[in-house]
Amino acid sequence: MTHQHGTQLAGHVALSLVIPVFNEAATIDLFIARITDVFKEEALVGLEMVFVNDGSTDATLDLLLERQRSDPRVRIVDLSRNFGKEAALTAGLQTATGQVVVPIDADLQDPPEVILQMIALWRQGYEVVLGHRVSRRTDSWAKKTSANWFYRLHNRISDQPLPKDVGDFRLMDRCVVEALESLPESRRFMKGLFAWVGFRTTHVDYERPERVAGETKFNGWRLWNFALEGITSFSTDPLKVWTYLGLFVSLVSFSFAIFIVLRTLITGVDVPGYASLMVAVTFLGGLQLIGIGVLGEYLGRTYIESKRRPVYLVRRVYNPKD
Structure with a gap:
């Protein structure tokens, strides 16, 4: 050639x-x-x-x-x-x-x-x-x-x-x-x-x-x-990023749990606020849905390619x- x-x-x-x-x-x-x-x-x-x-x-x-x-x-x-x-x-x-x-x-x-x-x-x-x-x-x-x-x-x-x-x-x-x-x-x-x-x-x-x-x-x-x-x-980096993001969120959550335990031991029992609880739930729920969406993009490509149209x-x- x-x-x-x-x-x-x-x-x-x-x-x-x-x-x-x-x-x-x-x-x-x-x-x-x-x-x-x-x-x-x-x-x-x-x-x-x-x-x-x-x-x-x-x-x-x-x-x-x-x-x-x-x-x-x-x-x-x-x-x-x-x-x-x-x-x-x-x-x-x-x-x-x-x-x-x-x-x-x-x-x-x-x-x-x-x-x-x-x-x-x-x-x-x-x-x-x-x-x-x-x-x-x-x-x-x-x-x-x-x-x-x-x-x-x-x-x-x-x-x-x-x-x-x-x-x-x-x-x-x-x-x-x-x-x-x-x-x-x-x-x-x-x-x-x-x-x-x-x-x-x-x-x-x-x-x-x-x-x-x-x-x-x-x-x-x-x-x-x-x-x-x-x-x-x-x-495939958009797939990999969720591993690191999940690790980061887990570390933040674990650190916050330790902070709550220590604060309770020192200052006594505290009643958590509804607003902060809702923010945490909706934030983590949103991250999970975005991650599922990214997985869906790649899974959809695999599905379409598998048809061999x-x-x-x-x-x-x-x-x-x-």
Whole structure:
């Protein structure tokens, strides 16, 4: 694999763009036009665009089929329902045929021009080229703050840290894509899987612009669940912490018991207050429920993985000559 990669660095490269779309009818034409403009003079780049329709309810699929009639570079994977971006991304990676593969969103917040810089670095021998956002000025304060805290927490407790301010936008050599395809998880946190497989990696800095059209599909609740998925996928520390917390609470309780015994021996019998008793009961009850909840997160993942259901189901793949 390494020898084959090295012999092809200087010549023609087959590039696959993987574009998960969910209700992106407003951005499809703008995206294809921008891609066409960027690669129109790149004779050494053979391009295919793999659009994964993740159960869109608007005109996304019809628009893609219309564009495919005039553009043979367009391939369409139509999923049977909305499985989520991670599943759609997995479907696209498994469908893409390129020597190098780049996941990219249709909203053009990841500038296609950066891909040319990625290819140049790939030709130097790198197998993964990350798109690194130099600023998050287009994100809200809440999103920036929550993202910073997520990266700090995840990278502190996980064995495999995530590169900060790096999304799915990256170039991957075919050997990296094949490694990702070999991973058997049903619940797939792709940022973590990208980091876990490793390979020789570098990055390209870029400014992230506003969406060209449409609205983001991520809200606060989905981002929270996404963060939980990432933390529980690559670390068991949330389970371990309850051992230490339980030990700490037990020591505090034992110390307080000794204090009560000594005070009773010295000053006589004392009637404990109702308020302090209720605080202790509710505090410990809350800790137990949180601990059970954390256990439930991991048990739920184990239960889902044990079913071995496929990550996604394809309704139909539309190739240019179909």
